Amino acid sequence: MPFLPLSSSPQPRVWFDVEDLFEYARTGSRPSGIQRVAFEIQSAMQALPEMQGTCVGFLRHTTDGRGFTPVKPESVRALHDRLCSHALSVTTHIETGNESEQEASSARRLARHLPASLRVPLGQLVSHQSAAFRDVSALLRATGTTLRQTWTERHTAQEANIAPPRAGDILLALGAPWSHTAYGTLLERARDQGMRTGLLVHDLVPLIAPEWCRPGLPRVFRRWCESTLPAIDRLFAVSHSTRDDIARLFPGKAASVIRMGTGFSTPRSITGHTDLPLSLRAPFVLVVGTIEVRKNHALLFRLWRKLLADHPRATIPRLVMAGSPGWLASDLMQQIRNCNFLNGHIALVHAPSDALLEALYRHALFTLVPSLHEGWGLPVTESLAHGTPCLIANRGALPEAGGRLTPLFDPDNLHDVQACVERVIHAPAELARLRSRIATTFQPTPWSVAAQQLLSAFH
Template structure:
């Protein structure tokens, strides 16, 4: 008997995080169909090496527990910032002695300041487990679908034991950017992702990407790593993501400063993403500075949490002469405020160097907000003739789109965004389940083959 065990461990443990992958996992799990092509679909987590069926993804509606969860997430973000600081100092210091002292200091501080409180929070959170999940016994023929960001996890050995017991492994691939563009990430994340991809290269039976572009990239990468003969034993497919902002609330207030910004008549161009080098905010500023120099009154609104390797960019924004005049930045918008921004902006701008999908494009266009994006393959896959594209090597190309749209009120795309259609999260979750089930059912020998790395 085959079941799809759709893994959501990271989101289960960190339910308040709302960035890209976490948003995808939460929505897919919430909309997961009970079955697809006759195959039962179950949300699962792997905790302390044990498999659990999720009965409630969100934490309990308890003020005390919610406070603990929120505090724990903020404390983890603080610990992550501390790790980033250590990484920056370690890369700058050349003396081996100083770097060794830095490492010792980092380990001691991490254990005392962060390690003990985080362990206490974890113990408190464990009291919720019986009310949110229940033990699950795996069966031969089950398929463990790694939907969540499993490179953060430590359950590889457990997954290998499941595979030895006849459980197939399906890897959901969001992108290969840490492999193809490692300069955009911290060294440790690149190493962790590389180790994870090595692992799924050897152990996954199938690969489900979030776009056809990424599917083809995964197949090409595996051709180089394991060769054609091994690649032919695996299957490759993709599904597309939905667009609803599921955490918005009719009772929640819109950020007052954001609301005030939209009361003025000048057009607002919205950029939604984590602030990190890959998203190419510097290009965005270069383009708008050129437009402003030519008399444009357009305003640029940057919305997104602060990420990594962005100190110089943040300094540029915070010291910019147009800040809070024609340049605005919001780092902690709720879904309710983001919905307001999508509803009132003139266009979305997305100058990312490389993406696996580009969720803000879909979120914007699904709401009738036209989008301007980098001329890269995956944006062409999503936007087709309904988007306007600019050259990443020439900021003037975006400046010209902005000033032209501002002057003529005619959006520079071949087709009107009002005619563009996309799927919602229900359809996205169904795509994932049905296409995974189809591939598994059509290739039973792939799941039955001997486990090559088992002693």
């Protein structure tokens, strides 16, 4: 798409590449932290006094992947709100391991009378068939969604009647554009037309610890970085930790740190507070995030098993995991189910809605973030914003997110994390002290800070 000559207006237009948001929505039902961060900065940029009017625009990729086409801001907001509101119409799935004999299906009760030589392979067959059916169903839904969205998006772009980018404008990629394998070439074309480019790096996990990723991803991600970073005029990082990772892995590439905001906007369709389900109203400790090996839920599983062995069960709160299983989590989930969720002392809340997640933060005794590495630490600042104490691993950017308000532990040392948790569980005065310190000290950061920092970097 050819760009127009440099505008006579002294104010360049800022364009956000939102292709990754639309791609994510084809199969994702809930936005990840990356999509939320990008949307919050985009919204904050639009609200800046100096950016009122038509100074902010949104771009998607053309169907051949070789250029950009404008998309209406209303389409971006509607898609974000739909993703955030999706779970409101679906009954939240909560696993606690308290299934009774009466609740078991007839087929399962019948299978128990079969010899193990038949029962075990039969169970595996049913499990694999169920997984295959879910995958086929997801594929069909994604195919239909893709076809509908492609048709709609082509017509929407034609009817948008939005002036295209001009030389001197700014193009920002704040989300997850690495699914576009030739993204560097795409940005080079934009630069050849006079645009200035910026990229926000959330983390470099596939390069830092490839063992935490799916096979093949580290190689693909490295190739993407090596071809894309040279096409970037301004490189940004979500934390000092990520900035240092960039400098170490890509010598000569300097990134500016953008301060992350606190909390996320609530879609207009979500109003009021949500009460906790009855199954979650006992005292509990909360961990938020996708269940994957990097998030280190396995440490908490071992910890809770040891706490229950070392102390009377009635004195140990339940561990609530708010998130769905992700990368390399099948072994851990099998262990948790094999022990009946530690006989009900662990609960798994699949894909909680924003309203339910807010209620979980409000009612938790405290939260835990045991990740082995994070580019930032959104669950840390979310917990503090709700006034809830948060205990965190001393790795990556987590201490940076928590400041001096979060007790630290070594995520490789079970005894260290146990001592840290026991100091809070068995000392109500310590828990009250942490809450009081958060209430008097924690200062939320508006997303306008990040938007202004991005804008200032190009001035």
